[in-house]
Amino acid sequence: MTNKTKKILKSILIILFMSLCLIGSIVHAETSSSIKFCDYAGTRRTFKMIGLFINLARIIVPLLIIITESISLTKVIISGKDDDLKENWKVLVRKLIAGLVIFVLPTIIDYTIDSLVGYDDSGFTQCSNCLLDTGHCTIPDKDPD
Secondary structure, three states, X not given: OOHHHHHHHHHHHHHHHHHXXXXXXXXXXXXXOOOOHHHXXXXXXXXXXXXXXXXXXXXXXXXXXXXXXXXXXHHHHHHOOHHHHHHHHHHHHHHHHHXXXXXXXXXXXXXXXXXXXXXXXXXXXXXXXXXXXXXXXXXXXXXXX
């Protein structure tokens, strides 16, 4: 395995670990107090910024993978070496799988959050909207007392 592939796999594992940590905190997000974590404007803004970054990454990363590997594959085809071509195809398939995982990961997280939290207003619904559906994120004008 090349260093580049190891870095990609390491990045995917870090993203999955962070997702699992987020999901773990979702289960415990409901508290018995009347003020909930997601009622604060700053919390929702933070989740919205993270959500915008996720949406940007899920588009840019697969595109970069496709462009760089297309260039690399073209160079190998022009060189005409069969061994390099076979190796490059293997790397291309791995990178395409990594790009697909990055593209689909927010959908998997959204489904998991919906499954864990349910479809009622459990207090984390607004944070979930700001994180995974930034278009429907509402930020309050003032924080609760």
